[in-house]
Amino acid sequence: MAKTINFDQIVKENAENVKFVQILNEKGELVNNGLKSSLKDEEMVALMKDLVWGRTVNKRLVLAGRQGRIGNLPPSEGMEASQLATLFAIDKQDFLLPTYRDVIPLVKHGMPLSNAVLWYRGHVAGNHFPEDLQGLPAQTIIGSQMLQAAGIGMAYKLDGEKKVAMTYIGDGGTSQGDFYEGINFAGAFDSPVVFIVQNNQYGISVPRDKQTKAKTLAQKAVAAGIPGIQVDGMDALALYEATKMAKDYALAGNGPVLIETLTYRYGPHTLSDDPTRYRPEGEVEDWQAKDCLIRMRKYLGDKGLWNEEMEQEVIDATTQEVNEALDTADKAPKMKVSEMLESVYEVPTPRIAKEIAFYKEKEAN
16 A cells, blocks of 8 residues: 655644643642743843833823723733843843833833823824933834844954844734745854744734634744744743743854743734634633742742832832823823934935925924
8 A cells, every 4th residue: 555645744743843841830839841041130020120110010000091091902901921021031232122012121221201201192203212221212114123133233243243033023014925935044054143922812803723723833943944933922931941942043154033921912903903802701810820920929938028118119110100101191292293204214315305395484483
């Protein structure tokens, strides 16, 4: 009898061969899988403060959005570990390319929070930040940051700089052509890039299993010949270790790494949609039981490193920080169209120069 090719087995093996990384389980207990956290106690506390800071900023900005003080905010509550624990693993000199849902890690990387508020409002000043900040404004064109990250990583390699580019993309974004082009280019040139695929289970309202037949998003890295792993997106310690190892691997000249974080956004895609229309009842509560803060509270609390008073101090300080950022943004001059156009190119094209002159004359009157 002639042998046959078992295509179903090939598909099964593609998913089974993806490594899943976890250090802290849902109960905040260490998982005995041979991987331990390299963070010192004080570093774990600093990471926990970042997570609480991120949760508080998000909650306060959502409240401001409900009050009409911010535009159409894409909230990220539930994704703090996926965003901030990965960020914790890179340095200020490394380049960050966020999406529209990753403004909070961009702020932690060095963008003034008041500028973030202006960005949410669509103000041109929201895209202006300190020259020493290694990053780009949040990207709203799905997938384009993948290409930018590949190019920046390639530039670092050509210049001999020991830096990486790190970018985020959502599960829905992995269906974009730019996603594959980015990881393929970075792989072909061994660009030092860490690609973070934040699988928060929905591309707007489309469940992940309706977006692609791939059992994991990490296995998409195989087509580009680069490593792809899955990490518990609610496990801050595992996310830090995976990202740190990926950075070290990339800096050693091995090329990029793709990390799929299994996470969840508790809120809507943006403040303009109703997630109860596309989510099954009880799903949010199931994911909230896996929350990154619950795990870290338990783990650090058992070690005597964290308590309610410490957490409240971070919440209070962050609340004041957000309020001050909102007040600062309120005092910003009204945006002029001419200023926006002047930010497009260092030297305006003839057409844009003509538009700048037109609007300046109009604004003067």
